[in-house]
Amino acid sequence: MTTNEHEPEHELAIAATGLRKAYGDRTVLDGIDIRVPAGTVFSLLGPNGAGKTTAVNILSTLIAADGGEARIAGHDLTAEAQAVRAAIGVTGQFSAVDSLITGEENMLLMADLHHLPRQRGRQVTAELLERFDLTEAARKPASTYSGGMKRRLDIAMTLVGSPRIIFLDEPTTGLDPRSRHTMWQIIRELVSGGTTVFLTTQYLDEADQLADRIAVLNGGRLVAEGSPEELKRLVPGGHVRLRFSDPAVYERAATALRETTRDDEALALQIPSGGSQRELRAILDWLDAAGVEAEEMSVHTPDLDDVFFALTGNPVASTDKETVR
Ligand SMILES: Nc1ncnc2c1ncn2[C@@H]1O[C@H](COP(=O)(O)OP(=O)(O)OP(=O)(O)O)[C@@H](O)[C@H]1O
Numbered sequence: 001m002t003t004n005e006h007e008p009e010h011e012l013a014i015a016a017t018g019l020r021k022a023y024g025d026r027t028v029l030d031g032i033d034i035r036v037p038a039g040t041v042f043s044l045l046g047p048n049g050a051g052k053t054t055a056v057n058i059l060s061t062l063i064a065a066d067g068g069e070a071r072i073a074g075h076d077l078t079a080e081a082q083a084v085r086a087a088i089g090v091t092g093q094f095s096a097v098d099s100l101i102t103g104e105e106n107m108l109l110m111a112d113l114h115h116l117p118r119q120r121g122r123q124v125t126a127e128l129l130e131r132f133d134l135t136e137a138a139r140k141p142a143s144t145y146s147g148g149m150k151r152r153l154d155i156a157m158t159l160v161g162s163p164r165i166i167f168l169d170e171p172t173t174g175l176d177p178r179s180r181h182t183m184w185q186i187i188r189e190l191v192s193g194g195t196t197v198f199l200t201t202q203y204l205d206e207a208d209q210l211a212d213r214i215a216v217l218n219g220g221r222l223v224a225e226g227s228p229e230e231l232k233r234l235v236p237g238g239h240v241r242l243r244f245s246d247p248a249v250y251e252r253a254a255t256a257l258r259e260t261t262r263d264d265e266a267l268a269l270q271i272p273s274g275g276s277q278r279e280l281r282a283i284l285d286w287l288d289a290a291g292v293e294a295e296e297m298s299v300h301t302p303d304l305d306d307v308f309f310a311l312t313g314n315p316v317a318s319t320d321k322e323t324v325r
Pocket residue numbers: 023028046047048049050051052053054055202
């Protein structure tokens with residue numbers, strides 16, 4: 001597994017070493033290291049209670065760690081907490097949206113908090129409401145917004161301060177599939193605009209979709225870190241399955257291809273493969289060279305669920321099991 005060890009310090013949006021936090025005798029973070037290059041998405045993945053929110057709270061200066069150190073946007077977390085706060089935005093599980101006032105008023109309030117001149121505040125508010133498809137609802141109380149609209153408003157409010165680094169703590173928990181995809185799109189746009197995103201999630205598909213690097217938090221430690229592809233490679237079991245209809249053709253293929261596992265009943269052959277284009281092409285070339293044609297070809301790659309299970313021994317939260325908070 002690769003690390004970013006040789007990355008120059010100034011290109012790291014987040015560089016944390018040995019972060020520790022305990023509540024009483026319960027150790028929540030047992031010395032974790034996190035390095036997030038600027039302009040990338042880092043996902044901290046873990047089950048309920050793993051300590052994801054605790055990590056976000058520490059890195060965003062909301063609570064103090066018991067040990068370890070961190071630099072955020074080049075500033076020391078404890079000695080330069082004010083500078084850290086100026087560089088980051090945090091959208092937590094408990095929304096900053098005030099339901100009693102309108103979306104627009106919430107935005108203007110944020111603009112005031114960031115000391116934007118009135119005219120500029122109105123302009124930024126209008127732009128962000130438009131960008132997050134909230135213009136129509138802007139003058140309605142936020143209490144009338146759907147869950148997805150509230151999350152969008154929450155992120156829009158975070159962006160008023162133009163943060164370079166955004167912490168998104170479980171941004172899609174409780175959202176329906178469509179709103180989740182809208183949120184993913186928003187996150188992708190933020191990143192293409194140069195923002196660094198620190199995303200916590202208990203959904204493997206979300207980390208898979210969005211993250212450049214994923215760290216798996218379990219029992220207070222990072223039990224694995226890497227790109228989604230690197231993590232998937234930790235789990236063997238990827239293969240290509242070829243099914244034939246003619247037993248004679250099946251036999252010819254079984255002889256021509258190496259390293260196959262036979263399923264004589266189904267007339268199917270299984271070939272270990274990571275599913276890359278090159279590997280698939282090689283299999284097709286072998287088949288062509290042997291002059292055989294498969295009825296059906298399918299690629300099976302292990303997904304992050306398999307990885308998570310292999311690493312932690314825990315079943316994972318699935319997207320259709322929503323967490324009740
Ligand atoms: N202020 C606190 N006092 C005592 N224990 C706490 C406190 N805050 C968090 N914990 C405990 O620390 C552990 C980690 O909590 P945390 O909220 O960081 O987990 P999480 O990974 O974000 O989980 P979730 O997905 O449920 O939000 C939990 O067991 C929680 O009960």
